[in-house]
Amino acid sequence: MVTPYEMTTRLTGPASRRSFLRSSVVTSAGVAGMLLAKTPPAIGQDRELRLITFSHFVPTSDAELKRQLEEFGQMAGVKVRMDRVAHLQLPAVLASEVQGQKGHDLTALWVGMPDLYKKHLINLDDLVEKVGRRAGGLTDNIIGRDGEGHYRAMPWFFISFPIAVRTDLIAEIGETLPDTWEDVHRIGMQLKAKGHPIGIQLSHSEDANHILRGIIWSWGGKLVEEDSKTVAINSPETVEAYKFVKALFTDAMEEEVLAWDDRNNNVCLNSGKCSMILNPISAYNSARTDDALIPGTERPVHQVINHIMPPAGPAGRHMSAAYATIGAWKFSRNQELAKEFLDFHFQKEQQEKHLTASQGYNQPLMRAFSMHPIYASNSKYYFAPYIGWYTHAPGWPGTPNAASETVWRQFIIPDTAAQCATDRMTAEQAVKKAEMQMKRLYRRHS
Amino acid sequence: MAISNTTEQVLVGRDLTAANRQRWRHSLGPDLDGFGFILPAVIIMICLVVYPFFLAIWFSLSDAVIGEPGQWVGLENFMYLFGIMYEGEDLPWYLKFKGYSWDLSLADDIFLLTLRNTLLFAIFSVVLKGVFGLGAALLMQRATKMKRFIRGSILVPFVAPTVLTTLGWWLILDPTYSHINWLLANLWPLNLLGLGPFQWLGNPNLALSSVIFVNFWRGMPFFAVTIFAGLVSIPDQLYEAAETDGASTLRKFWHVTLPLLRPVMAVVILFSTIFTLADFGIVYVLTRGGPMNYTHLFATYSFTVGILNQEIGLGAAISLFLFPILLLVVILQLKMVRKETGYGV
Numbered sequence: 001m002v003t004p005y006e007m008t009t010r011l012t013g014p015a016s017r018r019s020f021l022r023s024s025v026v027t028s029a030g031v032a033g034m035l036l037a038k039t040p041p042a043i044g045q046d047r048e049l050r051l052i053t054f055s056h057f058v059p060t061s062d063a064e065l066k067r068q069l070e071e072f073g074q075m076a077g078v079k080v081r082m083d084r085v086a087h088l089q090l091p092a093v094l095a096s097e098v099q100g101q102k103g104h105d106l107t108a109l110w111v112g113m114p115d116l117y118k119k120h121l122i123n124l125d126d127l128v129e130k131v132g133r134r135a136g137g138l139t140d141n142i143i144g145r146d147g148e149g150h151y152r153a154m155p156w157f158f159i160s161f162p163i164a165v166r167t168d169l170i171a172e173i174g175e176t177l178p179d180t181w182e183d184v185h186r187i188g189m190q191l192k193a194k195g196h197p198i199g200i201q202l203s204h205s206e207d208a209n210h211i212l213r214g215i216i217w218s219w220g221g222k223l224v225e226e227d228s229k230t231v232a233i234n235s236p237e238t239v240e241a242y243k244f245v246k247a248l249f250t251d252a253m254e255e256e257v258l259a260w261d262d263r264n265n266n267v268c269l270n271s272g273k274c275s276m277i278l279n280p281i282s283a284y285n286s287a288r289t290d291d292a293l294i295p296g297t298e299r300p301v302h303q304v305i306n307h308i309m310p311p312a313g314p315a316g317r318h319m320s321a322a323y324a325t326i327g328a329w330k331f332s333r334n335q336e337l338a339k340e341f342l343d344f345h346f347q348k349e350q351q352e353k354h355l356t357a358s359q360g361y362n363q364p365l366m367r368a369f370s371m372h373p374i375y376a377s378n379s380k381y382y383f384a385p386y387i388g389w390y391t392h393a394p395g396w397p398g399t400p401n402a403a404s405e406t407v408w409r410q411f412i413i414p415d416t417a418a419q420c421a422t423d424r425m426t427a428e429q430a431v432k433k434a435e436m437q438m439k440r441l442y443r444r445h446s
Numbered sequence: 447m448a449i450s451n452t453t454e455q456v457l458v459g460r461d462l463t464a465a466n467r468q469r470w471r472h473s474l475g476p477d478l479d480g481f482g483f484i485l486p487a488v489i490i491m492i493c494l495v496v497y498p499f500f501l502a503i504w505f506s507l508s509d510a511v512i513g514e515p516g517q518w519v520g521l522e523n524f525m526y527l528f529g530i531m532y533e534g535e536d537l538p539w540y541l542k543f544k545g546y547s548w549d550l551s552l553a554d555d556i557f558l559l560t561l562r563n564t565l566l567f568a569i570f571s572v573v574l575k576g577v578f579g580l581g582a583a584l585l586m587q588r589a590t591k592m593k594r595f596i597r598g599s600i601l602v603p604f605v606a607p608t609v610l611t612t613l614g615w616w617l618i619l620d621p622t623y624s625h626i627n628w629l630l631a632n633l634w635p636l637n638l639l640g641l642g643p644f645q646w647l648g649n650p651n652l653a654l655s656s657v658i659f660v661n662f663w664r665g666m667p668f669f670a671v672t673i674f675a676g677l678v679s680i681p682d683q684l685y686e687a688a689e690t691d692g693a694s695t696l697r698k699f700w701h702v703t704l705p706l707l708r709p710v711m712a713v714v715i716l717f718s719t720i721f722t723l724a725d726f727g728i729v730y731v732l733t734r735g736g737p738m739n740y741t742h743l744f745a746t747y748s749f750t751v752g753i754l755n756q757e758i759g760l761g762a763a764i765s766l767f768l769f770p771i772l773l774l775v776v777i778l779q780l781k782m783v784r785k786e787t788g789y790g791v
Contacts, residue, residue, distance in 0.1 A: 098513040204736040256621035259648035409754040
């Protein structure tokens with residue numbers, strides 16, 4: 001029998017100490033040379049357009065985006081590649097690409113990132129203007145811009161936060177669908193007593209950041225002034241909003257919301273436990289796809305879920321939304337190609353396919369698509385064309401910027417609201433603490 | 447067979463050349479080949495350990511943000527964390543001797559909470575691992591059947607990928623459908639106790655306890671197997687001598703086993719303390735630092751500040767904060783290990 005060593009020796013001859021050392025040195029020198037030159041060998045230099053995005057909550061949306069990228073690649077005669085990461089991982093991946101000045105050519109960005117990475121993203125003013133003209137203008141003129149007003153990313157779409165309600169449970173207690181936050185509180189109290197609490201995260205989750213901003217705005221509070229620099233969270237209105245969050249938590253929610261991620265509220269609604277959640281239409285869509293049943297019955301839960309506008313507070317109806325943008329890095333070697341792809345992707349035909357593939361989840365920022373027929377295809381999407389009227393980007397009434405993004409990523413609003421809700425702080429103390437933390441971040445990032 | 451003159455000259459010539467080479471090599475040191483062999487390891491160490499370490503120190507002393515090198519700011523990042531402000535003249539950092547004020551209310555309170563969390567996490571976790579690891583090692587030593595199976599299976603939590611096993615714990619501790627809560631509510635006789643449901647990841651104290659428990663569950667096998675290796679190396683004659691002197695089981699454990707395990711325990715505690723203080727995956731998967739930052743550790747908070755918030759300088763300062771303390775612990779532990787421990791047989 002031949003041992004592996006004998007086989008190696010027969011094939012290559014015995015390796016002396018000296019030849020081993022020589023090969024090690026040559027290999028190390030080669031690798032070091034490549035690293036110093038920051039250039040891969042010729043074999044690795046094929047032209048390839050690479051795009052990174054977050055794993056979409058409706059997977060068919062990603063499939064359509066990939067199809068479009070491949071179609072563009074065929075037309076342009078280049079290889080293409082699309083990578084996806086979990087939505088919470090995207091900021092870390094982008095940070096590492098910027099630090100290393102290498103990675104993908106095109107990237108999905110959340111709304112504060114065009115300002116956060118303004119030095120590293122190419123200017124897209126001309127392309128946004130061209131696309132905007134083609135699509136009848138934009139519904140929101142601040143999305144995708146940096147602090148100086150230049151477009152560093154294309155406004156892509158927004159994911160809105162209506163309130164998803166169990167209509168059967170509300171009917172059971174003789175109430176009508178809630179229109180205001182006070183209605184939500186009153187109905188929520190009754191339904192919690194029947195084992196069906198409300199589910200709003202007070203945790204390190206994206207949903208918590210969106211919903212709590214919506215509540216603060218609905219009470220007339222704001223995080224910053226219109227100049228996007230002056231921290232203005234410490235106001236009587238915000239204190240009242242925090243007091244309302246505490247009342248809602250105590251009377252209509254359960255402690256589990258303190259540990260929820262962005263998935264838990266969907267699970268809570270679709271499993272039949274929760275009576276109301278503030279969430280994009282993904283909860284309803286997954287209930288429909290999974291054919292989830294109301295416990296103890298044969299009735300699909302999606303039949304009794306409906307969406308209504310975000311509730312109104314003393315200062316009106318306001319809610320935040322997840323605004324997605326897409327930009328191209330300055331360190332990309334394919335900048336022109338990346339812009340050509342964006343031009344292709346933002347054509348009416350491609351945008352329509354992308355919107356349809358997402359089942360209406362990717363709500364358009366182009367006026368031409370805001371009344372798209374998909375929203376008439378299901379009565380439960382009726383809110384979609386109008387919710388934009390009440391929806392603002394984080395940082396409102398200012399513009400989303402690097403500072404608002406860092407406040408978001410540190411979960412300052414959910415943490416302080418949770419501390420107030422769990423009696424660790426009074427509303428006044430919690431708001432004061434949020435102000436201090438925000439001021440520190442605004443000082444460093446403005 | 448006779449060797450021709452020409453061949454002889456060639457051989458002698460080659461010998462001379464080899465001798466010269468040998469002499470030259472000796473003049474450089476005793477064994478040049480030895481240096482050659484360790485060179486790849488040295489290069490790897492420099493690239494993957496030394497360079498990142500000094501880079502992190504530089505970052506912590508600069509105002510670097512992601513994608514930009516930053517300027518030297520001295521200890522400003524560390525002062526910021528503790529609420530120390532400079533209100534003196536605008537001088538270069540090495541001339542700023544006066545003008546500092548300290549207001550703890552201006553300190554980064556998430557950092558202070560992180561400091562408390564990290565210390566609690568490390569102390570409880572290492573103590574639990576030490577106590578239960580020692581117990582498991584003693585049990586393994588006494589096992590007479592299925593020894594290999596027991597020794598192998600106890601290592602499973604340690605060798606399985608951290609993220610994978612933590613995801614399992616995440617489901618077990620799920621806020622809405624925790625398996626443990628279900629057992630407490632439905633499994634006889636637990637359901638008679640009327641306990642729960644508990645918010646394992648939602649209540650600050652329970653959440654910190656949960657991450658400590660998962661770290662303990664994962665790290666205990668390392669203690670058990672290492673201590674077990676130490677146990678089997680203790681000569682039986684010592685126990686026999688103690689028995690002859692009439693020592694009870696407890697006294698044998700106290701006066702023979704524990705003192706002789708001291709070097710092993712010191713090394714394993716040292717490694718575990720370092721790994722525990724640097725833990726990231728368990729907290730990131732289970733709680734992402736929540737609820738209300740009550741489970742943030744240095745690694746997760748420095749990731750939030752340095753990577754997600756772009757402030758890589760401040761992030762590096764947070765992650766390096768424990769380095770001097772850790773260095774002191776390492777020095778003390780190593781001193782303890784070096785103390786001579788003889789078996790006296």
